[in-house]
Amino acid sequence: MSSANVLMPQQATILDITEETPDIKTLRVVGKEGMPFDFMPGQCAMLSVPPVGEAIFSITSSPTCRECLEFSIKDVGNVSGALHGLQPGQQIGIRGPYGNGFPIEKMKGKDILFIGGGIGLAPLRSLIGYCFAHREEFGHIDIVYGARSPADLIRKSEVRESWAAEPDTSVYLTVDAEFPDWNGHVGFVPNYVSELAFKPEGRIALTCGPPIMIKFVLQALDKLQFSPEQVITTLEMRMKCGVGKCGRCNLGSVYVCKDGPVFSLDELNALPSEY
Amino acid sequence: MAERNVESVNKVREAVSQDLLGGRIDLLLGWEKGHYWWQSRPLFARSEADLEKLAWDSFCAVNLSRYLLEELKDHDKVGVLVKGCDARAFNRLLQDNMVRREQVILYGLPCPGMLDYNRLVEKAGGAPLEITEENGRVIIKVGSGEQEAQRDDLLLDKCKDCRYPDPAVYDQLLFSPQGEKEVTERFKTVEELEEMSAEERFGYWEKELSRCLRCYACRQACPFCSCRECFVEQENPRWQGRAYQPSENFMFHLVRAYHGTGRCIDCGECERSCPVDIPLQELNRKLIKDINELYGDYEAGLDPEQEPPLLTYRPDDPAAFSEK
């Protein structure tokens, strides 16, 4: 009964590849018979490129998209590098979904503040898509998204045009420094969040990005009087199994691959700070 | 042994406490007793209370020099107790630019060789309760009585063919030197292996290495393994795979041995650390023997000023390209 082997990937095919930034590509992946599996925003999947191996990536498409899974992948390691080298039509391995996903029930009826940086938009985008598809279940949506440079912003046109056009939605883009072709906001994401002075009342803030950005976003939100339960983030760890057994991604007795990667700040505060 | 032991520990303690408590060193690397009387483990002493735990007995096998790699990041000046092999290990690190001489004070301990618990058990025919040492003899107390044995027969393998029991480098020598020892059997096993046919030898190593767990204790204990990132862990290229296959076993052990060519100080810590008793020292000694035969006698770690044979070119080196 090998189909029950949790480590066994299934076959999938790359539909197409979009170059987002110099080091980020978005892969659209489909299983043998359509969607490889159902999932919730914030969940991840293991992609394999033999003989290089497997690595875990967050799913960036919304579960409401039923054609394929999307992964925005930054070229930082062996597997991501190998994925970057592939062509559309190439078959790969996939298994999942892994992780807990975002706490959608808890978010319902609230205003939602998304704070993303660089590749950190990947998991948030899945949830943003979900929120737009279930627009009536959520209040006002604010999206703050930044990157080092305009070239490092992913999904630029989608963020600027489609998202900004959604009802009751505000989009704030920023880049770290001045660039000739950029006439938007300039400054680090955490500072922008402080400037925008979001009110904590009835609001849930979700943030994802490089560790240093998250650190300062959390400080900014704290200053804005967000309580730890209102702040949600996702963690990244090295993972091999995705099912809480291989022993890498634990924080105390909690496994990020299984019990995470989404944690509210109060949950995180109760765990050893080993991430 | 008890009394003599107390006396010598006191002497060591006296020597180091002045320096540690007087602030000449920030940390002393020594030994303390482990869970059992036959175990002495590393001690990181910073206070008088720490020094109370100091041990110097027949079980201080752990090489302390290697800890300098980490401790010198946190301390300006570190004192280390060094046996013959530990001192050569220090020279090894010195030659590899891993330590700076002026950051370290070495307290030299001429070493009579360390005892092997398993040999005690073997000799005593059961779990020994206690030992007493006297004039090269060891009296082992067991439940049913006493057993006497020659100390030399109870030594750890790594100490059996030790040629230089005295520290080659020190700032202060704490006991009178033992003198260079004549070793006769150092290359005996290597010679036996050399006698084998290539197939036999391959079979021998395939079997011995098949036990390897890839725990890397040999590497971690080794004073010549000082790379920041071992080839084993490198991703690009991926030299070493994790599969427990003969090819991967050979890859690890042979490459590691080659990295020690002309650098291995023959301290035997690799073999002592191996949980499945792979005769790693035979690999190292084969290379030591080859170096000696090809480039003249060379004892790594003895003199840090002497240029390592593989880093020096001499016109009469064998197999020079220009020779007929």
Added chain:
Amino acid sequence: MPRTGVFICHCGTNIAGTVDIDKTVEASRNFPGVVHADEYRYLCSEMGQDIITKAIKENDLDRVVVGTCSPRMHENTFRKAAAEAGLNPYLLEVANIREHCSWVHKDMEEATPKAIALLRAAAAKAALNEALEAPRLDVEKRALVIGGGIAGIQAALDIAEAGYEVDIVEKDPSIGGRMAQLEKTFPTLDCSACILTPKMVEAAQHPNINLLTYSEVDEVKGFVGQFDVKIRQKARYVDPVKCTGCGICWEKCPSKAPSEFEMGLSKRKSIYVPFAQAVPMVPVIDRDSCLYFRKGRCQICEKECPPQAIDYEQQDEIIERRYGAIVVATGFDQLDPTIYGEYGYGQHPDILTGLEFERIFNASGPTGGKVVKLSDGKPPKKVVFIQCIGSRDKARGMNYCSKICCMYTAKQAILLKEKVPDAKSYVFYIDVRTGGKGYEEFQRRAAEEHDVAYMRGQVGKIFPEDDHLVVRGIDSLTNRNIEIKADMVVLAAATVARGDAPELGRLVGINSDSYHFFNEAHPKLKPVETHTAGIFIAGACQAPKDIPETVSQASAAAVKAIGLLSKEKLQGEACTAEVIQSDCSGCLNCEAICPYTAITPVEIEERYKDGVLKRTVAEVNPALCQGCGSCAVTCRSGSINLKGFSNDQIMAEVDAICLQR
């Protein structure tokens, strides 16, 4: 995935005769990343290069693999073809399926899979190739010539005439070398000194030439265009500026030593110039025999010297200078024939070597130009010349032919007849070799007009008997034993490399053959170049040579040096080593092993806990690095990569061969 094109060359039948080209092309199509494969009869031809250039453009190739001869032959050709199509030349990879495959195999069944494996490896490596840029380097417009014999003088004059500064380093007190020791030259019988000394003077007076006599090269660092050389100018104990060359000092000097110039056949003073026409005409004091230096008293030369040029306190001086090119012209030595006990050399004053006999003819030589026996001062009536002493002798001497002996023996026999008309010469030879313009005629003249008896055969023993030397040999044509009662025996001792050639080669960074003659880069096409860019060789330091050959080679070397010096910038090595400093543990074994002193320690700062930790790591100077890769293989942690041959590229090649389906 790269887009790789594979191109396979038939090389006529050189490759196609042993490798199934069609199969190889077919197999190449299935290599990972290969989108195009083609073949051609002669890929290095213009047509062949066009095929590559076109295919790159048409198929949008970003990697090229050529299956051809050794990259040493045509890598540049194909790189240029790739560059013409707009591709970085370093994205091209050569699979050597000729020298490494077709030439060493006979069986097509075996050679074809091997060619495929080599191509597969090259494609795997090419996939990881990166675009590289060769640095552009400055050229120091000055040349160094090591050796002041005829080769060095000629090379220096040619370079100087082209308008570049040249320094000649000569270890003896005067330039001139071996040619200065010769009496006459074959086949024209010009007086050697008469044709050499004008060149010596010209060199000394040339505004672009700087003579550094009594000097030796201590150290050569750097690389083509920028060699940094340390030259030790040995103390002469004579101030060359004050000295007028009047000669009073050596006239008055009371102590003597054997004269090197006279091959030890006569003595010179302790303060001396080696020969009468020496350039510069500035004496040196030989410390080993000088009374003052040995015993602290004498000082006659100092007292007698009119311009007070003697300076006992003089020290060796180190000159440091940068050169763009170096010509090595250090000449040859003569084999010491004492190893052949049967010839009795060294045991009787009338058994001489060719070079020693040469001095006997010379007017300023040990006998004042009178051809007489050294034993009794009487002219020799019967002289036996023995050829191939140490040459063409596989067992005890050198395998090679010393090339000049047949001719100088003929010359000496002729000269002997002129000086001692009733003398009779006998020549024992293996073959008489007279390749060269007018050489055969000259030798004939000796045999036919000067009463020289040529005997094909070998001499087994020479021993003195009464007042003559008995030479016993066999005439191999008639198989008769021969015994000649000779007055003098001249041994044509082999021409050998200088004793210090291996050391100099190492110092300069050029290699030599098994006899320590310096190696040319290619025996036919690069006869004066060495494998080290910017270093050229001329004269008998490369192989035995006569004067015309030496001079032509010197001019050739000069032209190469001039070509180099005339460049504004040089293209440096693109494939240099680089240190991954985050992984480097700083053991600096690479520094010890680097032959180009291109690696130096450097201190870097790293984050450690909450602070900063300083540590030492290695750094490569890409201008000095020649891409030899020694450091990369020495580095245990793989923290050094050679660009173009990085660890993962090599591993990709190995994997492609080992893991082949």
Added chain:
Amino acid sequence: MKKVIAREKLPELWKSLAAKGPLFLPIQEGPVVLFQPWSEGAEANLDAVNTAVSAKDVFLPREETYLQYRCSGNQLELIPVENAEPVIAFGVHPCDLKAVEMLDKVYLDQEPSDELYRQRREKTTVVGLSCREPDPFCFCNEFGINPADAPGADVMAHLKNGLVLLEARTDKGKALLDQAGDLLQDGSDEKFEAAEVKTADFGLNLEGLPENLKERFEDPVWDELYKSCLGCGVCTYVCPTCYCFDVEDFGHEGEGQRFRCWDSCMYGHFTDMAGGHNPRAGRKERVRQRFMHKLQYYPETFNEIACVGCGRCLRSCPVNLDIVQAIKALGGETVEQR
């Protein structure tokens, strides 16, 4: 079912059992005893108190291939590899068997269960072996383990007076004894009880230790405890309760296998992320992880300390940094001992 066999007849038994499938036994391999498949000529050693490496190899092999891939052009074929076969593990001591129960909790009880492990576990017949004389390194009593009995065994074996007493306790066990047929004699008359065995009193007080440790993640004790650690993986590889693994491919772009193999939390690369960040970058963090896992994280989830007192880390750690030292440093000592 109770059976007996004379000790000298054991080789015959091995031969008969091994004919049907792999038979794992403590086997003398040169200087060490290892749990390994028996083959003709192998020297079984049932007298060894503990094998150098635990019996977990049988259930969670150091290397296990579960996938074969083939690649051609764009196509990728993923073929599952089935390799669990009926296996007999003979001579598993109570501590090692207790450890297998702990692995069960992770691999079977905790969702999602691990199919590779389940298959091996179910297809393995365990013959437990009571301990006659403990080693000085043994301290299983501290964890309530009786060295004389292994409750989870399919067959419980005792060595007694030149005899081996075998008692089947499960259907699998009965089947095994049946399989041996005539080689075994009826043992209903024998007294199937091992003599009581006591391991040394290490003076541990484990009461409440996991709870106490919950607050001690940042405790200064870690700043000292880790120092002697060399950063090798001996402790984790010889440990019967360590179960971390890695997944790796072996092959090339054309074809190959994927396997999982043991890994160790003591290695820096264990948690090293592709971007370079490492949450457990230092030896301190890793030593803390290992001991906290045994003494706090595992107990928090499964209600027992993940140590069975087999003593292998006490024996094998090259610098004697063992779990007893850690427990004591963390306050798990009886008052008298302190």
